[in-house]
Amino acid sequence: MTDYGQDLQFGIFPSPDAAHADLVLELSAAADVAGLDLVTIQDHPYQAKHLDTWTLLSVIAARTTSVRVAPNVANLPLRPPVVLARSVATLDRLSGGRVELGLGTGAFFDAIVVAGGTRLTPGESIESLTEAMAVIRAVWAGEGAPTVRVEGKHHRVVGLHPGPAPAHPVEIWLGAYKPRMLRLTGRSADGWLPSMGYAAPDALRELNRTIDDAATQAGRDPASVRRLYNIHGRFGADGGTRGGSMLQGSPREWAEQLAELTLTEGMSTYILAVDTIDQVERFAHEVAPAVRELVDDERARRSTAVAGEATPAEAVSTRHTLDSAVAERQEDVAAERLSSPSPSASDDATPRHSGAGAHLVEVHDGLRAELTRLRDIVEQVVAGEEQAHRARNAINELTMRQNNWTLGAYCAQYCRFVTGHHGLEDRSVFPHLRRSDPALTPVLDRLESEHLVIHDVLEQLDEALVGLVSGTASTNGGGTAELKRVVDLLSSTLLEHLAFEEDELVSALDRYGFA
Missing domain, CATH: 1.20.120 (Four Helix Bundle (Hemerythrin (Met), subunit A))
Known part of the structure; x- marks a missing residue:
């Protein structure tokens, strides 16, 4: 089991559908008011039905106050690294330090070529990404730093004055799945950002191991690489907390499953694909607090067990701890909902008792x-x-x-x-x-x-x-x-x-x- 001890964060991943632009902004505002940490947007500049990611992120940042924003992930072949670096730094300064950078190699090269990009092999894509990260970080060094000098095969920037610097140390998260990209993540990135559709929960351990090995070889602490996870699911009836499908049941099941991923696989930032405000509200108010409580309780128990050198017979199992804590929290939520005001019996409309x-x-x-x-x-x-x-x-x-x-x-x-x-x-x-x-x-x-x-x-x-x-x-x-x-x-x-x-x-x- 691996728990890197990272702080838990929660965010959303709305689709940048141009036909429903108002909804994207409403979901982002709901996430901000509900206290979530992140709003992230996919980046496919060749997709005619999508809003432009950086323009959209700028509007979201201007309309919110606390959530951080990030591309999930920026399409490097169609976003020159100097322009991308300055776009990130500018928005970070204007938003008060609320921007992070998810970065990827592009992947869909047929569409990239149609949009004017260059087709690269998998190996060339990783070379290009490595060079681009060097350019971006050199630009972010800001006034007083040496001029940017990156003479690469795919990106050559020599003599450029760096700046502006971001308002805070912007993290670079890589969307990575194959060994070479995972090793690059371990050596150089601030975070790993896979999606559940491409990296199932049971695959995370092996992928994390590759990142950890590369980080260790580079002299880095593996825990310094944030582990993020794009997730999707559906809220339904409580089907029992044991053996249920991943993120297909009640908030109780969601909380237990995500807490277990943190405690056993090290994932610490969960970004949910959403298309309704109800999903945002339930994730923010029912799932996220419960996950934090479960993880905090188990980390405290483990710390106490280590300090007291408890034997296996003396330690309570992780599963029992999660079951008990989740059940207690769900009872509290149910009690709160029962106490919510409802329409009088004389109302014509049938009350939904939504709370x-x-x-x-x-x-x-x-x-x-x-x-x-x-x-x-x-x-x-x-x-x-x-x-x-x-x-x-x-x-x-x-x-x-x-x-x-x-x-x-x-x-x-x-x-x-x-x-x-x-x-x-x-x-x-x-x-x-x-x-x-x-x-x-x-x-x-x-x-x-x-x-x-x-x-x-x-x-x-x-x-x-x-x-x-x-x-x-x-x-x-x-x-x-x-x-x-x-x-x-x-x-x-x-x-x-x-x-x-x-x-x-x-x-x-x-x-x-x-x-």
Whole structure:
């Protein structure tokens, strides 16, 4: 068994179907709001039915606040490495360090040649990829580094000034299956990114072994190579946790199966192919937390067993640990769903009991809690107990990981969280409810107009904070009094909006769901 001890991450893999561009953006926004780590997009520039990957990733990055984005994987034969390196670095800087690079040799050379690329043999493809990685990393070295000098058979870049550097150390993940590509992954890449359709779970151990051997020979720790896995599946009834088909049952089975892959095969990042928001929500809220809990519990048990030199008879088996922990978590989920509000018996429509209304209240409760924390911070500033720049830094750290993506010149993290939530409602949830129940139209019109008002108040809040940080507030008649006024306005406006939305939409959401 191999567990590299890597942190667990979860993401999605929506299809870049040009005929359903809005859906791709809605799925990405849902992943962001739900707290997933990644949104990745396949890259086939010769495919007429696909949106361009880099353009799409840029829009996704601009519309989200926390998820990282990556091509899965970039088609090197049609993406020159210098241009690719600068595209990645630019988007990484503009998104606040939220870009990674999945990279591949191309594979479908008939289509690549039709699109203007050059046909390469498997060996030439690996040579080209090796050279390209050297070019990309040299470009990323940034200002002050030596000029780029890669004189390869397939890529020759000599004398180019490097830069811009990415905002963070961008990882390069390789889509690899054959021995030579796997060895290159072990020697040089930051991650391995196979797909379940091409590398079944029972094949992972041998493929991982090839990567590990190459890493060791190159003087690298095999655990430094992240193990990612593109997965697909279908949520269904609980068919029993033993012997079930891979990712074809309940979230309970999914969680156990993915935890076992982490603990026995070392996979640590799971990227799910999705085409509905329900899949995103279930993966984010039911599967991912359970996998983390199972893996953390088993890692702690193993650590304790090693420290205490427990005998096999004293150690609880991995399977028993997984069964028990998953069962406990699923009981909690079931209890939460039973407590969700449902339409009254007098409603004409048959209730679906989706729990969507309860989820809306849960999201709103998070917003209310953060508002309380924000008010407390601002009160400290007004009382002179906290400086404005420290208060603004604290606000930037609320709710989600800090990042530098902005609305206007500056925007606090709380602003971004509210904006993400409302953006998802405006683009997905509200249109669905309009179609499902036209009588809700006046309510939805009011809510959408209130979103604009709230966002305006959020910008005023940030302007007040920036004024205090820059020292211009007092000369412009602002200062702490203006800051307190804006926070009071935000509190009354936002709390009234959330209460109205819950009064009008909880029952409707329980009846019709989010989408």
